[in-house]
Amino acid sequence: MKKSILFPLLVLVIIGLSSFGLHKFYMSIYQINYVPEKKMLQITTRIFVDDLNAALSNQFKKKTHVCEENETSEDLVLMQKYLAEHFTIKVNGQQKNIQFLSKELDANVVVAYFRIQDVAKIKSLAIKNTALFDVNAEQQNIIQTTIYGKKESLLLTQDNLSGNIKF
Amino acid sequence: MKNLYSSLSLLIIFSTSIFAQETPKPATPSEKNTDKFKQMYDLLATPNMYRTASGAPGPAYYQQQADYKIDIELDDKNTKLYGQETITYTNNAKESLDYLWVQLDQNQQSRKSLSPLVESNKTNPAVDVAQFSRKYLEADFDGGFNIDYVKDAIGSPMKYTINQTMMRIELPKALKFGEKISFSIKWNYLINNYMLDGGRSGYEHFDKDGNNLYVLAQFYPRMAVYNDVEGWQNMQFWGSGEFALPFGNFEVNITVPADHILEATGTLQNRNEVFTPAQLARYAQAEKSFENPVIVVTQAEAEAAEKGFSEKKKTWKFKAENVRDFGISTSRKFIYDAMAVKTGKTVSMAISLYPKEGNPLWEQYSTRIIAHTLKSYSSYTFDYPYPKAISINARDQGMEYPMICWNYGRPEADGTYNDQTKYGMLGVICHEVGHNFFPMIINSDERQWTWMDEGLNSFMEFLAEQTFDPKFPLRRGPPKNIVPYMSGDQKGLEPIMTNSESIRQFGNNAYGKPATALNILRETVMGHELFDYAFKTYANRWKFKHPTPEDFFRTMEDASAVDLDWFWRGWFYTTDANDIGIKEVKKYFVSNAPSKEVEEFMKKQRRRDTAPGKMIYLIAEGTDDFKSELNKPFKIADYKELDAYVNEHFSAEEKAKLNEPKYFYQVTFDKPGGLVMPIIVELTFEDGTTEAQKFPAQIWRMNDKEVSRTFATKKAITKIQIDPKQETADIDLTNNTWPKEVVKSKFD
Numbered sequence: 036m037k038k039s040i041l042f043p044l045l046v047l048v049i050i051g052l053s054s055f056g057l058h059k060f061y062m063s064i065y066q067i068n069y070v071p072e073k074k075m076l077q078i079t080t081r082i083f084v085d086d087l088n089a090a091l092s093n094q095f096k097k098k099t100h101v102c103e104e105n106e107t108s109e110d111l112v113l114m115q116k117y118l119a120e121h122f123t124i125k126v127n128g129q130q131k132n133i134q135f136l137s138k139e140l141d142a143n144v145v146v147a148y149f150r151i152q153d154v155a156k157i158k159s160l161a162i163k164n165t166a167l168f169d170v171n172a173e174q175q176n177i178i179q180t181t182i183y184g185k186k187e188s189l190l191l192t193q194d195n196l197s198g199n200i201k202f
Numbered sequence: 203m204k205n206l207y208s209s210l211s212l213l214i215i216f217s218t219s220i221f222a223q224e225t226p227k228p229a230t231p232s233e234k235n236t237d238k239f240k241q242m243y244d245l246l247a248t249p250n251m252y253r254t255a256s257g258a259p260g261p262a263y264y265q266q267q268a269d270y271k272i273d274i275e276l277d278d279k280n281t282k283l284y285g286q287e288t289i290t291y292t293n294n295a296k297e298s299l300d301y302l303w304v305q306l307d308q309n310q311q312s313r314k315s316l317s318p319l320v321e322s323n324k325t326n327p328a329v330d331v332a333q334f335s336r337k338y339l340e341a342d343f344d345g346g347f348n349i350d351y352v353k354d355a356i357g358s359p360m361k362y363t364i365n366q367t368m369m370r371i372e373l374p375k376a377l378k379f380g381e382k383i384s385f386s387i388k389w390n391y392l393i394n395n396y397m398l399d400g401g402r403s404g405y406e407h408f409d410k411d412g413n414n415l416y417v418l419a420q421f422y423p424r425m426a427v428y429n430d431v432e433g434w435q436n437m438q439f440w441g442s443g444e445f446a447l448p449f450g451n452f453e454v455n456i457t458v459p460a461d462h463i464l465e466a467t468g469t470l471q472n473r474n475e476v477f478t479p480a481q482l483a484r485y486a487q488a489e490k491s492f493e494n495p496v497i498v499v500t501q502a503e504a505e506a507a508e509k510g511f512s513e514k515k516k517t518w519k520f521k522a523e524n525v526r527d528f529g530i531s532t533s534r535k536f537i538y539d540a541m542a543v544k545t546g547k548t549v550s551m552a553i554s555l556y557p558k559e560g561n562p563l564w565e566q567y568s569t570r571i572i573a574h575t576l577k578s579y580s581s582y583t584f585d586y587p588y589p590k591a592i593s594i595n596a597r598d599q600g601m602e603y604p605m606i607c608w609n610y611g612r613p614e615a616d617g618t619y620n621d622q623t624k625y626g627m628l629g630v631i632c633h634e635v636g637h638n639f640f641p642m643i644i645n646s647d648e649r650q651w652t653w654m655d656e657g658l659n660s661f662m663e664f665l666a667e668q669t670f671d672p673k674f675p676l677r678r679g680p681p682k683n684i685v686p687y688m689s690g691d692q693k694g695l696e697p698i699m700t701n702s703e704s705i706r707q708f709g710n711n712a713y714g715k716p717a718t719a720l721n722i723l724r725e726t727v728m729g730h731e732l733f734d735y736a737f738k739t740y741a742n743r744w745k746f747k748h749p750t751p752e753d754f755f756r757t758m759e760d761a762s763a764v765d766l767d768w769f770w771r772g773w774f775y776t777t778d779a780n781d782i783g784i785k786e787v788k789k790y791f792v793s794n795a796p797s798k799e800v801e802e803f804m805k806k807q808r809r810r811d812t813a814p815g816k817m818i819y820l821i822a823e824g825t826d827d828f829k830s831e832l833n834k835p836f837k838i839a840d841y842k843e844l845d846a847y848v849n850e851h852f853s854a855e856e857k858a859k860l861n862e863p864k865y866f867y868q869v870t871f872d873k874p875g876g877l878v879m880p881i882i883v884e885l886t887f888e889d890g891t892t893e894a895q896k897f898p899a900q901i902w903r904m905n906d907k908e909v910s911r912t913f914a915t916k917k918a919i920t921k922i923q924i925d926p927k928q929e930t931a932d933i934d935l936t937n938n939t940w941p942k943e944v945v946k947s948k949f950d
Binding site: 060062064066070073075077079081084085100103104136137141142143144148150175177179180186187188189190193194195196 | 321327621622623625626676680686690691694707709710713949950
């Protein structure tokens, strides 16, 4: 691993033992679909906008406004930087570049679109996702894959940072 | 006439025989009835004298009563709470009780709690030092109840046994039907800083001024529920499944530092001892203000109080009737505003308490959204029966108790806030105030079924938010929002009918999916009128009672005459998703001559001497029998036999009223999804006009994979779309249109 600091300062961490039943839930969904004819992995991420900005502000020590009225181009760069650091995919054992395409706001969720190109075939996926674990101890990152018509899911939490799917 | 019928029925026999040849036999185990419309006798409890098959309380329905007299004192300096209570318990069950169970929910915060031991955790390869220290070096917070005594009415100690979060009190003699027993408990516990140790109650510490803001609940030993479905509750408080509580009357005296402002469940008995004359006058004004909140304790007063740290004490005295629980919030930091709300004939107070850190957001919105919530929920259920509803601003909390709830949402330090913060705060207040209806009054068992209060409440919240502000970003309720969850790998999901402790995606499973299901029932399956009447019936039948999931499912059907077993079965008892597609569209043209296949079939029939009468034929475009001259809009006059039939059977006046379609389309729908749902079809015609058609879910009852419909139209169809308004949570829209549309991808 090149990155020496995996987890930046955890200033905002809330160690909730039982606040699970609260109205606010810390959960993101990452959908990963493989399109063989385009040799492409298509990734759609759904992250609560307030949690995302809290994570960016926490890591970069700068208030960000992704998907808010006063969003800046730097905010978007930081979002990509943050996700690139916290969300990695190895295809057949090889780390791949995840290319950001666009994003939009749906109610209170930032829906962002990414792709990985030149994936001729998939034997295995190793997915690591620690996004938002640094701001909410109860964060759940749900990974949903549809590859060769087969659906799989991973439930990643602070106690389970990564998972493998084999085909 | 007879001829026509016999030939039609022949054709139907003919077409089904073709179908039978083409479709391979499904490999369904023959011993199992997989009909998705079969009635739910296999899933629901048998109705009885306690709970009827109609979903109402039966003639033998009973519920227990627990009345409390409580004195508590808050030690603000040491964040500790001391209490003494007398519980009077009435046994309304026909059977006698040998022991009582009391809930000690704070024991979930005890060092001996089993809750942390049932969590799977892997070793985290990189951990923040503070977190490492908390996880591996420091002793856990010890917040369980310390029980000083349990005594009977004459002061003799009673025998008790504590099992985790519950305490069994043994009775010297069985408590018979109709008998009451009084006993007293004295206890204390260390209050948790919920920002550090988690929990649905506790305190928030403000470093800047040294004050605490308390939100106190589960602060007293509470009676468990004994009823006809569970006997005594025996599911411990692990942390996710919330509470099950009997109704009762409360008298609670709360002693706190004299400079605190406090609110709690129930009616304050000594307002003139705890408010200043100016505050009393402002409160009296608030009681008459139905339009705007009145500030009762001002920000200036709160800012002065938070510097005080008085050594003196004050006791606030409350009485509450017919409530299942009691909550308290107290702090020096509280600003207090209030207004009156009318729901039907009853008048209640909407009240907000917040620290200055909540302003300017809170003084502007909190009390107003409380008032709106009470009105909106009342319109779908019953007039709000309690004297007040309070919203407390507590950081990162969203938790409900009778008449009082804690809600998050604060602006930035400079007082600015964005739409997310504003709508987040409005949403949580609406939701938590709404919990007064579900489960505080319609008192379902949260320990077993989170969806019964969270799902119904999220649905009511969804309705209330839309009328508060048309721009409200609706999170739970719109069908398309549940699609990412429901389209996931089914191994990673569980049905809504899953116990609260075993749900992996709590927000989606127990809030989002049931709220969406109810929205779909109301908008798409039942319609507003039938749904609203049935929902109101459920609310009124089970107001101040303990309903089960069966009571809800049954009432919704019983009061509407809409059989919903297929809907409950699919949406609540499975993880199936909805996916309906257009498999194929065939254009048919009317012909005087049969296709070869039909002709051969007819020949055989003739040999058997069962020749049909006069017929006309429909030929599919693209088949060998299709000839270009057939390609024209249908006209009765072009077909001699039909024309003759029409002229013979109908007068000129009747003829004018006949429908004369020009085009025929056979549309085959397939269903990759496991749910059965109505097929909503939008036809777009050559002139750009559209027509909507809806086929009830029962269209799938004979064939769960594939059904066909023929559309006979006056204008040529240019486009067919399923579920154009995305009202059925269809997880794959790529198969919803004909001709297939290339959806512009976000990825190219």
